Amino acid sequence: MNFSSKLLEDAVGEFARLPGVGQKTALRLVLHLLNQNNEDVARFTQSLNKLKNEIQFCKTCLNISDNEICEICASPKRDHTLICVVEDTRDVMAIENTSQFNGVYHVLGGLISPMDGIGPTDLEVDSLVKRLENSETKEVIFALSATMEGDTTLFYLHKRLKTFDIIISTIARGIAFGGELEYVDEITLGRSITTRVPYTNSLSR
Amino acid sequence: MNFSSKLLEDAVGEFARLPGVGQKTALRLVLHLLNQNNEDVARFTQSLNKLKNEIQFCKTCLNISDNEICEICASPKRDHTLICVVEDTRDVMAIENTSQFNGVYHVLGGLISPMDGIGPTDLEVDSLVKRLENSETKEVIFALSATMEGDTTLFYLHKRLKTFDIIISTIARGIAFGGELEYVDEITLGRSITTRVPYTNSLSR
Known part of the structure; x- marks a missing residue:
């Protein structure tokens, strides 16, 4: 692209480094911000600096x-003997939005992915093991993505945790609510038949 | 959404105000920046502050x-008697990328759009008129979008400029290069037939 200004080019370059944002989108976003008030742009950059620092x-x-101990871990209303292991913050938010879980979390910070060079030592596995040693945890629920990386991580974690006297479970896999049978992929449909549950159990939502 | 942190919520809120960015995309972008080095985030916000200021x-x-007079207007290689009127900076960049135009520009800063409350006084029309009065312009080319707003602006500008002794032209409309006839919309195809050009003219690219 042929920028009329070096300042503009720099700002667009920075925006274009964001995931899923190309040069054209970056230019659109930067020109939008350029049309905003000075205060709006200052608030935008300050919120980011404040977050980072x-x-x-x-x-x-x-x-x-925002604090040393998060609100969920600090809450006495939560069941601290039930730990849900997730990949990152977004998964915590997704599960919190369901209002179906009253335990606490453990954020791994990623999934094992040899292709991306991410091994078990890059994840918060040791801290999970230490946490289980020092607490009266009754159950660990794995809520990981149903991908190759998720399954690999699950397999590894199960091996590391099987010496503990706790229940280890994973979230149920199957056909999504509202999903039509004919559009479901074969693996999901096949597995959902082999792992079928008694009708009365399926009602307990 | 259920944010675990007020700082995170603020930053996501600011990103979600950008055009075409929803809460989920905003969260993805903010978490990406949070995973970057401090220097990278500082460079990101500084480039934006610098641009704005x-x-x-x-x-x-x-x-x-970057300067009082832009590179194009300051260039002696440019034909200053030929002014191309465009909506905004992006259009200047698009035309510069073609390398087919050697004149100078005039950026209106928008198009007349009664629906959005944008009238002629909100655009840089008076400055264009003043510029034509004080210079030896031979031709004004309108390169505006082929939309209702573009046509309205074109109509208004033509009325304002017709007292000047200059050539007024608009960029050619028609079927795009590489376009297949059967997929072209009816209005474009119909107009391209009524405004057909001699074959020899169409070769002079």
């Missing part, structure tokens, strides 16, 4: 938090 | 520029 990771569950 | 608009053509 002041954000903390909960010492217990490693979730993004 | 130091950017200028060329005193002649009103295009975005």
Whole structure:
């Protein structure tokens, strides 16, 4: 692209480094911000600087938090004997939005992915093991993506945790609510038949 | 959404105000930036602050520029008697990328759009008229979008400029290069037949 200004080019270049944002989108976003008030742009950049400088990771569950211990881990209303292991903050938010889980979390910070050079030591596995040693955890629920990386991580974690006297479970896989049978992929449909559940169990939502 | 951190919520809120960016995309972008080095994030916000504070608009053509007069207007290689009127900076960049235009520009800063409350006084029309009065312009080319707003603006500008002794032209409309006839919309195809050009003219690219 042929920029009329070096300042514009720099800003567009920075935006274009964001995931899923190309040069054209970056230019559109930058020109939008350029048309905003000075205060709006200052608030935009300040919110980002503040986030980057002041954000903390909960010492217990490693979730993004404003304090040393996050609200979920600090809450006495939560069941601290039930730990849900997730990949990242977005998964915590997704599960919290369901209002179906009353335990606490452990954020791995990623999934094992040899292709991307991410091994078990890059994840918060040791902290999970230490946490299980020092607490009265009854059950660990794995809520990981149903991908190759998720399954690999699940397999590894199960091996690491099987010496503990706790229940290890994973979230149910199957056909989504509202999903039509004919559009479901074969693996999901096949597995959902082999792992069928008694009708009365399926009602307990 | 259920944010675990107020800082995160603020930053996501700011990103979600950008055009075409929803809450989920905003969260993805913010978490991406959170995973970057401090320097990368600082460079990101600084480039934006610098752009906002130091950017200028060329005193002649009103295009975005690093200096009082933009490079195009300051260039002696350009034909200053030929002015191309465009909506915004992106159009200048698009035309510059073609390398087919050697004149100078005039950036209107928008198009007349009664639906959005944008009238002729909100655009740089008076500055264009003043520029024509004080210069030896031979031709004004309108390169505006082929939309209702573009046509309205074109109609208004033509009325304002017709007292000047200059050639007024618009960029050619028709079927795009590489376009297949059967997929072209009816209006474009119909107009391209009524405004057909001699074959020899169409070769002069």
